[in-house]
Amino acid sequence: MEDAHVSMGVILLGQTVVGFVGNLSLLSHYLFLSCMGNRMRATDLILRHLIVANFLSLLCRGVPQTMVAWGWRNFFNDMGCKMVFYLYRVGRGVAIGSTCSLSIFQAVSISQGDSKWAGLKGRPHKHIVSTVYLSWGVFLLVNIVFPMHMTGPKEHDNMTILKAYGYCSSVRHDPAADVLYVTMLSVPDVLCLGLMLWASTSMLFVLYRHKQRMRHIQRTSVSTRASPESRATISILLLVSAFVSFYTVSCICQICLSVIYNPSPVLHHMAAFAMGCFPALSPFLLMSGHSTPCSLLFTCTKKKKVVLP
Numbered sequence: 001m002e003d004a005h006v007s008m009g010v011i012l013l014g015q016t017v018v019g020f021v022g023n024l025s026l027l028s029h030y031l032f033l034s035c036m037g038n039r040m041r042a043t044d045l046i047l048r049h050l051i052v053a054n055f056l057s058l059l060c061r062g063v064p065q066t067m068v069a070w071g072w073r074n075f076f077n078d079m080g081c082k083m084v085f086y087l088y089r090v091g092r093g094v095a096i097g098s099t100c101s102l103s104i105f106q107a108v109s110i111s112q113g114d115s116k117w118a119g120l121k122g123r124p125h126k127h128i129v130s131t132v133y134l135s136w137g138v139f140l141l142v143n144i145v146f147p148m149h150m151t152g153p154k155e156h157d158n159m160t161i162l163k164a165y166g167y168c169s170s171v172r173h174d175p176a177a178d179v180l181y182v183t184m185l186s187v188p189d190v191l192c193l194g195l196m197l198w199a200s201t202s203m204l205f206v207l208y209r210h211k212q213r214m215r216h217i218q219r220t221s222v223s224t225r226a227s228p229e230s231r232a233t234i235s236i237l238l239l240v241s242a243f244v245s246f247y248t249v250s251c252i253c254q255i256c257l258s259v260i261y262n263p264s265p266v267l268h269h270m271a272a273f274a275m276g277c278f279p280a281l282s283p284f285l286l287m288s289g290h291s292t293p294c295s296l297l298f299t300c301t302k303k304k305k306v307v308l309p
Contacts, residue, residue: 008269009069015273016062019280023054026283042129043105043232047286049132050098054279056091060084062280064167065272068265073167074152081168082147089143090136093188095279097135099243100192101128103199106236110206138188145181193244200240203233239285243278250274 030044064084067075076084105128149171207230253271257263 012066022283053094057279060088093139107199
């Protein structure tokens with residue numbers, strides 16, 4: 001069992017390190033664009049919020065769970081446990097809201113004139129970006145229930161009224177309260193997931209129609225390379241697909257942790273790993289559809305060399 005804990009600790013550490021490197025790389029990409037004087041797009045602002053949410057998730061869940069896997073205990077007091085769980089839940093919620101806003105924005109951007117999204121094209125981008133700020137407010141408010149019931153590890157207290165998480169504990173509720181809390185926490189998630197699936201379906205339909213039209217165009221000297229809009233759309237579709245997949249797995253793990261009276265620590269590690277997959281991998285999915293800072297620097301340098309006499 002100790003070998004399993006050590007192995008899970010190594011896996012969780014690797015996931016956290018990869019996630020930090022990926023999000024820092026994506027953040028440096030936008031910092032580089034700002035230093036070069038490029039105008040930030042609405043999607044760039046959404047992605048910056050997503051990066052912050054990813055950092056919160058990795059820092060507040062991946063790091064503590066890694067320390068538990070390696071045998072460290074009691075490194076948080078009551079206030080620390082309340083803040084860590086609260087910030088993790090807020091980061092997770094903002095990641096849902098940001099991904100939802102990103103998928104809707106891209107669906108509106110590539111919509112055709114006869115599409116149901118076309119009516120939103122002429123509106124300012126701020127109306128879509130404002131949903132990210134709204135998600136901060138919603139999830140800051142909804143997740144306020146977590147600090148009320150979280151406490152530091154109580155190894156010698158009555159375990160029938162406490163549920164241990166390795167580095168923190170929570171007070172057990174009666175079933176009616178559990179149903180109320182789950183419903184309250186699930187409503188924003190279900191709404192965002194529904195909007196994501198709707199936007200993704202619309203994007204797939206637009207891409208399919210575009211591909212059908214391109215088949216009737218005679219290929220002569222036209223490049224077969226996908227347009228920037230198509231690459232961005234595909235990367236966002238991959239992002240949404242990854243989010244829905246990892247979200248489903250993490251929900252299954254959370255249900256198992258809730259149903260099992262005294263879950264194994266390995267199950268806690270597996271749940272933490274499932275929850276950390278999206279914040280760790282999402283920046284790499286996003287960078288697959290964007291130019292990296294190095295390539296942009298090479299392009300700018302090449303253009304400067306061309307204009308020199």
